[in-house]
Amino acid sequence: MFDFTYYTPTKVIFGKDTEEQVGQLVKEQGASKVLIHYGSGSVVRSGLLDRVKASLEEAGVPYVELGGVVPNPRLSKVYEGIELCRKEGVDFILAVGGGSVIDSAKAIGYGITNDFDVWDLYEHTRKTDKCAPIGVILTMAATGSEMSNSSVITKEEGALKRSYGHDASRPKFAILNPELTKTLPEYQTMCGCTDILMHTLERYFTQDGNSDMTDAIAEGLLKTVMKHALILKEDPDNYKSRAEVMWAGSLSHNGLTGCGTKSTDFVTHGLEHELGGMYDVAHGAGLSAIWGSWARYVMEDCMYRFFKFAVDVMEIDADPFNMYGVAIDGIEALERFFKKIGMPTSLKELGVEPTDEEIRELAHKAAVACGGKKGSAKVLYEEDFAKIFEMAR
C-alpha cells in the first residue's frame, strides 16, 4: 500500500428536492454575488433554473447568469464568463448541469482569481492554488467533476482539449438529486455510466501492489454501476438505479478508488481527449471505443490485475493456469457490456474514421499533452498511442 493524500472537502447533499436548499448553501458560503452557469435549454425548460433563482432570491443572494456551455466546453465561453464575473463583481460560481458546465465553472473560477490568461493553466505553463468558490447542482451522473479537483477545457483554435487540476477547485458543495437525471436521453445516460466505470478502471490497472480496501471499493463500484446501467436501459425512471449511479459517479473520481495505489493510468482518457478535441464526440462513447484496444495492448505487462478484474468484477471463472485466457475473457466481457448498453467498442462504431495522417496527429497531440509518456499499467509513448488508435479503428 503506497502513501497517498485524500482530500474531499465537498459537502454532498443527496436526495429528492435538494436543489431547494441552494440559496441557503450559497449564503452559508458567504457569497455576495453569484454566477449561475449552465448549458443547454433543458435546464430552462425543466423549470430547474427558475427553482434555483427562486431559492437564491429567497436567501437574498443576487445573481447573474450565463448559459450556453456545450459538451467539450469551450475556452471562448470561459473567457465570456470571466469577463462577466469581473464586470458584475461575482465571487461565487454556481454550476447547474453536468461535467461540462462544472469544468467551465472551474475554469472561470481560476480566471477571476488570477491575472494571467487562464489557458496557460491548461497548457501547463503556469500553476495556481487560487480558484473562486464553486457550488454544483448536478443534472448528469458522469464526470465526477462535482467532487473532483480537475477540469477539462477545449480551445477551439487547434482543437485542443486539455486538463488542469488543483484542490482549490473542488466544489464547496454538490447538490445531487437523482430525479434531475431522469430526463436525460438513454445515450447520454449510458455515456455517463461508461465515464464513471472508466474513472475507476483508470485507477485500477497498475503494475504495483494495490490496497485491499481500495480494490473492494473499486470492484463494488464497477459492479454497482454495471448492474444499474442495465436496469436503466429498461427502466430509465428507476429512482434507485439513478441514485446508485449518481453516488457511484461522485465516488469514482473524488480520489477514493485510487487510495494506496502507486499511480493512475488515464491513458484511455488521454487518447479520448484528442478524439473529443478533433471530432467533438461524446466523452463516454469515446472512452468505450478505445478501452478494449488499450487493454489488449497493455495486458501482458499488467497480467495479474487483468486476471483479477476478470474474476472479481466480470465474474469469469478463475483459472490460474490460464491467466492470459481469463484476462482476455474479462476484457471481452466488458466490451459485451458496452455493446449491451449501446456504447461503441471501436472508432468506426463511434462514427469516426480517421486517416493514417489523422491517427499520427491524434497520437502526437496526446503525447504533447502528457509530456511524452503516460500510463501505470504500462508506460506508453507516442508510437504506442498511434498503435492503439489503429487497433481501435
Add this chain to the structure above:
Amino acid sequence: MFDFTYYTPTKVIFGKDTEEQVGQLVKEQGASKVLIHYGSGSVVRSGLLDRVKASLEEAGVPYVELGGVVPNPRLSKVYEGIELCRKEGVDFILAVGGGSVIDSAKAIGYGITNDFDVWDLYEHTRKTDKCAPIGVILTMAATGSEMSNSSVITKEEGALKRSYGHDASRPKFAILNPELTKTLPEYQTMCGCTDILMHTLERYFTQDGNSDMTDAIAEGLLKTVMKHALILKEDPDNYKSRAEVMWAGSLSHNGLTGCGTKSTDFVTHGLEHELGGMYDVAHGAGLSAIWGSWARYVMEDCMYRFFKFAVDVMEIDADPFNMYGVAIDGIEALERFFKKIGMPTSLKELGVEPTDEEIRELAHKAAVACGGKKGSAKVLYEEDFAKIFEMAR
C-alpha cells in the same frame, strides 16, 4: 436509497514518515499557538513527541503541551485543557494519539470557543456549531475520530460516558502513518479492529432499503479488516496489514458506510458506553462482549440484513429456505472471529459480572443517554437494554 448528507473535509496524509509534515500543515491552517495533546508516556518514549515538536519549531509555530489523557477520556482533563488554552492563547489543538486523545481535543476545542460549561453539550442541554480547529497524528486505528464529527467524554462524577457530534469538530487534517501503530500491544490492536468493524456494522443493520454502493463498501471493509486482523495476530509488524486496517478505520466512521441508509443503529455502542463509564473497560472489548446478544435479540426484526451479512460477509452458504439458520450462522461466525482475535463475547469474558441491580442501572443510564429509545435494526427501550445485558452475562 434514502437522502443523505456526506461531508468529510479532513485532509488525510497517509504513509510512512508523514508526521514530519505536521509543522507545515499546522502553519497552513494559520495557527498562532498550538496545544499538543497526548495520552500516556508511549508517545514520549517512542520519540514521536520530540519529532512533532521539532517539526513545529522548524515551521516557527509556538506550542504548549498537555499529556495524561486516559482511555475513556475524562472531563477533568478537558477542563484542564480549556484552562491552559485560554491562559496561553491557544487557537489550534493537535491531538497526538488514538481516539481518546482526539475526543478530548474536540471537547477542548468546543470549550475554548464557547462560554458555557462544555459538559452541557454532552448532556445535550446545549448545542454549538463552534469548535477550535483540530489536527491529528493518529497512533491507533480504532475509533475513526480522526475523520468523524463525534467525541465521547466520561464525567467521573456519576461515571457518565456521553457523546456529542458536530461537523465543526471534524479535524482539519489527519496524519496516518501505519508504522506508528506497530508498537501497540496485541489486545489494543484487536480492540481497535473490533471498534472499526462495529462502526460499519452499526450502519449496516437497518430494516429499510439500503444502497448497493454503500453495501459494497461496507462488506468490503468488513472483510478487509477481518482478513488483516488475523494477519496482525500472527505478524504484528506487517506494514500492509497495519495500513489496510488504519485506512479502513477512518472510512468506517466518516459517514461513507452509512450513505443512503435510513438511519443508523448504534445500540451496541450505546450499551457499551454505559459499561465503559461504570467499569472502565476497553471500548472494543466492550462492544464484542455485547454484540452477539444484541444481534440475537433483534435479528427476527431485521432478518434479511442478517441473512445478507451471513452470506456476503461471513461467506455462509446462501439457503433462502433457511434464512433464520443462515442468519444465526452468520452471528456465530463473527463471534468465532472475535474469539480468534482474543476478544470477549460475553460480559464474563470481559471481566465484568454485574449484579441484577447494576444491570438495571446500566439499562437505565443507556435509556437516559438516548432519550428513551434507540435502534434501526429494531427500536429498543430500557427493558430491552436490560434483557440484552442479561443475555450478554
